[in-house]
Amino acid sequence: MTLTYVLSGFAVGVLVGLTGVGGGSLMTPLLTLVFGVSPSVAVGTDLAFASVTKVAGTLTHKLRSTVEWRVVRLLCIGALPAALVATLFLKQFGTLNKEIGLIIRYSIAGSVLLTVVALLFKARMVNWLNAHPEKQLQGFKLDLATVIAGATLGTLVTISSIGAGAIGATILVMLYPRMPAAHIAGTDIAYAVPLTAIAAVGHWWLGSINWELLGTLLIGSVPGITIGSLAARAVPEKLLRGILATTLTAVAAKLVL
Numbered sequence: 001m002t003l004t005y006v007l008s009g010f011a012v013g014v015l016v017g018l019t020g021v022g023g024g025s026l027m028t029p030l031l032t033l034v035f036g037v038s039p040s041v042a043v044g045t046d047l048a049f050a051s052v053t054k055v056a057g058t059l060t061h062k063l064r065s066t067v068e069w070r071v072v073r074l075l076c077i078g079a080l081p082a083a084l085v086a087t088l089f090l091k092q093f094g095t096l097n098k099e100i101g102l103i104i105r106y107s108i109a110g111s112v113l114l115t116v117v118a119l120l121f122k123a124r125m126v127n128w129l130n131a132h133p134e135k136q137l138q139g140f141k142l143d144l145a146t147v148i149a150g151a152t153l154g155t156l157v158t159i160s161s162i163g164a165g166a167i168g169a170t171i172l173v174m175l176y177p178r179m180p181a182a183h184i185a186g187t188d189i190a191y192a193v194p195l196t197a198i199a200a201v202g203h204w205w206l207g208s209i210n211w212e213l214l215g216t217l218l219i220g221s222v223p224g225i226t227i228g229s230l231a232a233r234a235v236p237e238k239l240l241r242g243i244l245a246t247t248l249t250a251v252a253a254k255l256v257l
Helices: 002-019 024-033 039-063 069-093 098-131 139-160 166-175 181-206 211-234 237-256
Strands: none
Touching: 002 024, 002 211, 024 039, 024 098, 024 139, 024 237, 039 098, 039 139, 039 181, 039 211, 069 139, 069 181, 098 139, 098 166, 098 237, 139 166, 139 181, 166 181
16 A cells, blocks of 8 residues: 555646646545545645645746746735634544544535636636736735635645645636736745644644655655656647546546545
8 A cells, every 4th residue: 555655645746746636636536535544634644745745936036037036925915814714613623533533524526626717718818808908907906816815725725634735826827817827826835824724734633644654755755746847748639638627527427425
């Protein structure tokens, strides 16, 4: 089973490297559906997994000066308190009972479907915004919307471990359509580091992290992400995103049914 976890981490790492989609939308459903890990433990373990892997990405983007730190701060103002509140909610009502487990399972399914929407319609949404510049937020309204987006993502990520990747990047594109793609990626990764770290600490406090499982997943994911990143240019992006969207839709349906 340990080898299977390593191979699973490798496979998810390759897909993340190829598509840029966060590992949560892939890893959490995989742990829940294939390996029978309880939803709360799958979420907690994946958050710890994400907090480790995103640090390296942030350092790389920092060296390339592709992080908009002001936007990161605004997102964190909303996301970090929301993550703490969501953790206290899980503590109050319990993460291991059947009812909360079902809520987490449905939250994972909903987050996966939001990821599918982000994958399929991001380009269309950006084109619409560029064609209607009067619809773009400015000044205080933009700052407030960024904080609210951070709070929404903080809650979503803490409960389901999904949202910091494709959904977060899509929201940034909608709010900041003129931000370069590399800066969108760097900013999305940078704010996710403290968010996933706080959420992971919260799940550690709740006792919903499997450390042995985490270690085996990381062993496979690190070389997987490297290989996927190197091969990304050789594989058509539209084909990959179409396959991934179809797979995630099937995963969401399986989680609900």
